[in-house]
Amino acid sequence: MRIYFVKSIFLLLFFGVLLRLAYWQVIKADELKALSEKQRFENQKIEATRGSIYFSDGAILASNKPTFLLYGQPKLLSDEKKKKIAKILSPILSWPDEAKDLEVNLMEVLNRDLYWVILKKNLSIEIKKEIEDLKLEGIGFEVESSRFYPEGSSSAHLLGFVGSNERGERTGYFGLEGEYNGELKGFSGLIKIEKDAVGLPILIGNFLGKTSKSGKSLKLNVDRTVQFIVEQNLLKGIEKYGAKAASAIVMDPKTGAVISIASFPSYDPGSFEKFPKELYRNPTVADSYEPGSTFKVLVMAAAINEDLVKVDTNCDICEGPVEVGGFQIRTWNNKYLPGASMKEVIVHSDNTGMVFVGKKIGLEKMYSYIENFGFGQETDIDLQDELSPDIRAKKDWREIDLATSSFGQGIAVTPIQMIRAVGVIANGGKLMEPQVVSEISDENGTFEVKPKVVREVIKEETAKIITEMMVAAVDEGEAKFAKPKGFKIAGKTGTAQIPVAGHYDPNKTIASFVGFAPADDPKFVMLVRFDQPTSSTFGSETAAPTFFQIARELFTYYKIAPSE
Amino acid sequence: MTITKKFEPEKEQKVLLWKTKKFFGLIGFIFLILIIAEIWVANTLANFGERFEKLNELQVALKQENQILENDIASFSSIQNIASASSKLGLTSSKSVKYIR
Numbered sequence: 001m002r003i004y005f006v007k008s009i010f011l012l013l014f015f016g017v018l019l020r021l022a023y024w025q026v027i028k029a030d031e032l033k034a035l036s037e038k039q040r041f042e043n044q045k046i047e048a049t050r051g052s053i054y055f056s057d058g059a060i061l062a063s064n065k066p067t068f069l070l071y072g073q074p075k076l077l078s079d080e081k082k083k084k085i086a087k088i089l090s091p092i093l094s095w096p097d098e099a100k101d102l103e104v105n106l107m108e109v110l111n112r113d114l115y116w117v118i119l120k121k122n123l124s125i126e127i128k129k130e131i132e133d134l135k136l137e138g139i140g141f142e143v144e145s146s147r148f149y150p151e152g153s154s155s156a157h158l159l160g161f162v163g164s165n166e167r168g169e170r171t172g173y174f175g176l177e178g179e180y181n182g183e184l185k186g187f188s189g190l191i192k193i194e195k196d197a198v199g200l201p202i203l204i205g206n207f208l209g210k211t212s213k214s215g216k217s218l219k220l221n222v223d224r225t226v227q228f229i230v231e232q233n234l235l236k237g238i239e240k241y242g243a244k245a246a247s248a249i250v251m252d253p254k255t256g257a258v259i260s261i262a263s264f265p266s267y268d269p270g271s272f273e274k275f276p277k278e279l280y281r282n283p284t285v286a287d288s289y290e291p292g293s294t295f296k297v298l299v300m301a302a303a304i305n306e307d308l309v310k311v312d313t314n315c316d317i318c319e320g321p322v323e324v325g326g327f328q329i330r331t332w333n334n335k336y337l338p339g340a341s342m343k344e345v346i347v348h349s350d351n352t353g354m355v356f357v358g359k360k361i362g363l364e365k366m367y368s369y370i371e372n373f374g375f376g377q378e379t380d381i382d383l384q385d386e387l388s389p390d391i392r393a394k395k396d397w398r399e400i401d402l403a404t405s406s407f408g409q410g411i412a413v414t415p416i417q418m419i420r421a422v423g424v425i426a427n428g429g430k431l432m433e434p435q436v437v438s439e440i441s442d443e444n445g446t447f448e449v450k451p452k453v454v455r456e457v458i459k460e461e462t463a464k465i466i467t468e469m470m471v472a473a474v475d476e477g478e479a480k481f482a483k484p485k486g487f488k489i490a491g492k493t494g495t496a497q498i499p500v501a502g503h504y505d506p507n508k509t510i511a512s513f514v515g516f517a518p519a520d521d522p523k524f525v526m527l528v529r530f531d532q533p534t535s536s537t538f539g540s541e542t543a544a545p546t547f548f549q550i551a552r553e554l555f556t557y558y559k560i561a562p563s564e
Numbered sequence: 565m566t567i568t569k570k571f572e573p574e575k576e577q578k579v580l581l582w583k584t585k586k587f588f589g590l591i592g593f594i595f596l597i598l599i600i601a602e603i604w605v606a607n608t609l610a611n612f613g614e615r616f617e618k619l620n621e622l623q624v625a626l627k628q629e630n631q632i633l634e635n636d637i638a639s640f641s642s643i644q645n646i647a648s649a650s651s652k653l654g655l656t657s658s659k660s661v662k663y664i665r
Contacts (some may be wrong), residue, residue, distance in 0.1 A: 152642075
């Protein structure tokens with residue numbers, strides 16, 4: 001009997017062991033396998049290297065630099081050691097006058113009930129080496145990467161910046177960084193490595209996962225010398241003319257390649273968070289303004305293209321102020337040229353003469369040309385923050401709107417729209433798409449961005465006629481004193497008043513000058529704009545001299561000899 | 565006259581057996597060598613983990629150094645730096661450029 005009892009006990013025990021084994025090996029199998037893999041395998045996220053951005057000559061405009069995150073492990077440190085670390089590190093990690101505050105801050109962080117705390121981010125390799133030489137316990141470094149701008153704050157609006165999104169991932173915002181974020185960021189990799197008991201990789205173990213793919217690099221049409229010339233002259237102009245802001249664009253009219261794009265006030269893309277958010281947008285593509293007299297050449301081009309007027313057509317309403325829809329339209333200097341020819345209308349920037357031209361064109365054709373010159377629609381420039389002000393619906397246009405739009409008032413444009421439209425005249429009538437990037441490359445090859453013709457707006461002959469009118473406007477107009485001698489430059493000044501609470505403020509203007517050179521075979525088309533200059537409100541006394549100074553330097557840079 | 569070859573089955577069987585044994589022996593020997601080689605390679609590689617980690621760290625450090633040097637070159641050759649350096653040297657832009665025709 002006893003033997004059966006013992007046998008039963010053993011059988012029960014055996015059965016119990018069997019059940020336990022089944023529990024661990026069948027029911028809990030997946031969980032245990034996962035735990036074992038977690039212990040043996042280590043997942044490493046391999047961050048992709050963000051693509052670099054280069055000027056047209058291959059010089060770096062934006063690349064990456066290794067930076068370091070300094071961390072502490074409070075649980076491994078005694079109070080004495082925490083005090084020592086805070087005291088030693090604070091003068092290294094801050095300016096002398098901030099060291100005491102940082103010491104208090106570091107102590108507070110190190111006293112937290114955590115295993116791992118961040119002590120400082122974005123440390124340079126020199127600071128890292130200095131700290132490593134101190135051989136302090138309980139601290140360490142993690143490698144990070146941040147953007148590096150060798151040209152400093154130059155081209156900030158063109159570049160945009162790299163910040164963090166809501167998931168903490170590095171993301172490009174504004175300008176090229178925003179527009180090409182998908183290409184630049186690349187793809188992160190994830191590698192699963194089998195490790196031994198001390199955490200070292202086992203070479204004959206398993207390596208799983210995928211490697212990271214670096215972001216693509218961008219080569220720009222922007223020429224760094226031209227960019228420098230433009231930026232320096234804009235800064236000088238802001239100071240000289242007491243302007244609130246300034247911007248300029250230089251473009252190759254034949255290809256639409258953007259050679260330079262600059263605006264001030266600006267910000268530093270390397271420390272964008274220290275600047276007001278209002279500065280982030282690129283005014284050359286996101287700010288709308290009334291173009292004023294610079295618009296006259298486009299309206300005149302439309303009228304000549306439609307054979308409605310000729311160069312020598314005489315204005316029959318130019319002897320004095322013109323009444324339109326109950327409003328009186330005057331010239332900018334209240335001087336009138338009875339019977340002025342169309343060339344004289346452009347040379348003297350005669351508003352009454354443009355009303356005459358506007359009436360000849362009529363609403364239908366005027367509206368059609370405004371659209372064909374690319375207004376009321378985005379230019380598709382490859383910068384993230386572009387916007388386009390709407391053109392009032394055709395049915396809402398009154399007689400006065402047609403009259404004022406003929407001399408560039410009551411219509412809103414962006415600087416990039418304006419330069420592209422004037423580029424039509426410089427390019428024999430063809431509207432081009434403005435392009436900042438010329439090549440996108442990665443390890444698989446290079447994609448070349450080809451120039452894109454959008455449409456033909458005016459005939460080549462019309463473009464030639466308007467070019468001659470613009471050359472005369474430069475040679476005989478208000479800004480002739482500043483023109484570089486011997487060069488044939490086509491251009492037009494513009495002084496637009498700023499609408500404030502339903503009326504125009506006579507003391508606040510946007511002074512601009514748009515033109516191209518050499519007029520017979522244009523190398524560049526350029527727009528210079530000053531917002532609210534105080535030394536003079538006129539484009540001929542502010543924007544035009546800056547335009548000519550930039551042009552003078554560009555002639556030397558491009559080795560263009562005077563032709564006259 | 566008919567010539568008949570003397571049939572010697574026992575001798576032939578012995579030779580075949582010897583050849584088979586030799587063949588399997590050789591296979592076994594190669595197998596043994598391979599096992600030893602695998603053990604040796606596995607053992608050596610298992611001990612290379614530390615060296616591999618160090619090489620990895622060295623690679624990362626060299627890449628970082630390379631990037632820093634590239635950035636230094638870019639900083640020194642930046643147009644802002646060149647303009648500032650040339651200004652310190654007293655170089656100014658030419659006011660009038662003459663062209664020889």
